[in-house]
Amino acid sequence: MLKITKLINxxxxxxxxxxxxxxxxxxxxxxxxxxSHLNISELIAVASAEGREKTALKAKTLxxxxxxxxxxxxxxLFSYIPNVINLSETEQLxxxxxxxxxxxxxIYKQQSLPVAELSEILQVANTSASLExxxxxxNAFKEWSQKLLGLPAxxxxxxxxxxxxxxxxxxxxxxxxxxxxxxxSTHFYFSTKLILNRFTLPEQVxxxxxxxxxxxxxxxxxxxxxxxxxxxxxxxxxxxxxxxxLPASYEIASDIHRRASHLNPSHCSRRGRLKDPGVRASSIRxxxxxxxxxxxxxxxxxxxxxxxxxxxxxxxVFPALKVRWELVEQIMPLLAAELWxxxxxxxxxxxxxxxxxxxxxxxxxxxxxxxAIA
Numbered sequence: 001m002l003k004i005t006k007l008i009n010x011x012x013x014x015x016x017x018x019x020x021x022x023x024x025x026x027x028x029x030x031x032x033x034x035x036s037h038l039n040i041s042e043l044i045a046v047a048s049a050e051g052r053e054k055t056a057l058k059a060k061t062l063x064x065x066x067x068x069x070x071x072x073x074x075x076x077l078f079s080y081i082p083n084v085i086n087l088s089e090t091e092q093l094x095x096x097x098x099x100x101x102x103x104x105x106x107i108y109k110q111q112s113l114p115v116a117e118l119s120e121i122l123q124v125a126n127t128s129a130s131l132e133x134x135x136x137x138x139n140a141f142k143e144w145s146q147k148l149l150g151l152p153a154x155x156x157x158x159x160x161x162x163x164x165x166x167x168x169x170x171x172x173x174x175x176x177x178x179x180x181x182x183x184x185s186t187h188f189y190f191s192t193k194l195i196l197n198r199f200t201l202p203e204q205v206x207x208x209x210x211x212x213x214x215x216x217x218x219x220x221x222x223x224x225x226x227x228x229x230x231x232x233x234x235x236x237x238x239x240x241x242x243x244x245x246l247p248a249s250y251e252i253a254s255d256i257h258r259r260a261s262h263l264n265p266s267h268c269s270r271r272g273r274l275k276d277p278g279v280r281a282s283s284i285r286x287x288x289x290x291x292x293x294x295x296x297x298x299x300x301x302x303x304x305x306x307x308x309x310x311x312x313x314x315x316x317v318f319p320a321l322k323v324r325w326e327l328v329e330q331i332m333p334l335l336a337a338e339l340w341x342x343x344x345x346x347x348x349x350x351x352x353x354x355x356x357x358x359x360x361x362x363x364x365x366x367x368x369x370x371x372a373i374a
Contacts, residue, residue: 004165012232016226016242017226019246020223024212045202051112052206056106059101062195062198063105067195070187097191100165101214103164107161107210111151188214219285221293222292231299238350242299245342250284257283267324269321270321271321290331293306294355297354303358307361332358333359
């Protein structure tokens with residue numbers, strides 16, 4: 001799933017790239033569980049060139065220790081899967097993972113706004129005592145945060161990270177077991193979590209989009225979904241479905257997870273119960289990955305990406321992590337149910353052949369897999 005894909009400049013592709021970019025606007029409901037307000041002066045100080053330099057230095061200091069710890073934690077989790085990856089391969093992948101993060105941090109460091117613009121924002125904030133702090137969910141903060149984030153266009157960010165991601169991809173291909181991509185995506189998840197937890201709220205607000213982008217480039221084929229739009233005219237009914245559903249990806253995944261948790265209250269994998277925070281986060285990531293592969297199949301009019309990538313990975317990893325087949329089999333029906341509530345019947349007629357094909361592939365392959373290890 002770690003594949004580098006070029007984007008062609010067409011209206012269809014650009015429409016999805018714009019939606020892809022919106023994924024990296026920070027989710028403050030997740031970042032700010034215990035705080036609803038943020039000191040503007042502090043945020044602006046962190047967003048300055050000097051502030052970004054300090055954050056970058058702090059991140060690089062944390063990187064080796066936290067990535068190493070994340071590799072150990074991931075290795076412990078995957079130790080239940082025989083021969084998936086050895087210690088030497090773990091160390092190699094961890095080193096290349098660090099290089100990707102280091103490149104992202106370098107890009108982050110270079111994105112500070114000119115001093116004049118930062119001063120203007122601060123001056124506006126200082127015009128009212130009520131603006132000493134700002135509601136993280138207000139329109140004013142959304143407007144200011146976009147300026148302060150300084151996140152490059154996602155296609156530019158992808159190009160900037162391409163070299164380090166290619167090196168990681170090449171190292172991944174040296175690992176014989178295909179399940180190593182599961183190790184890799186989990187390693188990035190743990191690394192991001194462990195590193196960001198060491199930062200202040202303003203630092204998290206500004207740095208988290210870069211880390212989220214890196215993590216998703218490894219595990220979710222959003223860039224390939226965008227690239228596949230080149231096969232469609234801008235007025236394509238198929239493209240319109242993806243345009244409509246892509247922004248709702250996280251919400252759809254959350255709703256599916258909530259429904260699955262209700263249907264399987266006693267389910268407990270090697271990572272824990274479905275409602276456990278860590279399991280919930282990784283499950284939602286997996287459910288977004290399933291959606292991305294569905295959209296890839298729909299836009300390419302081919303099930304190849306599911307057959308050759310998502311299916312083999314799922315069949316090998318889920319059983320070994322003691323995720324029950326019944327739970328995995330529920331994913332596509334639950335996804336279909338969510339889509340029925342959001343799309344018109346004629347739109348669902350376009351999607352159902354792909355959903356049914358995906359469900360059939362998973363049902364047949366997973367039944368065989370679980371029967372083999374039973």
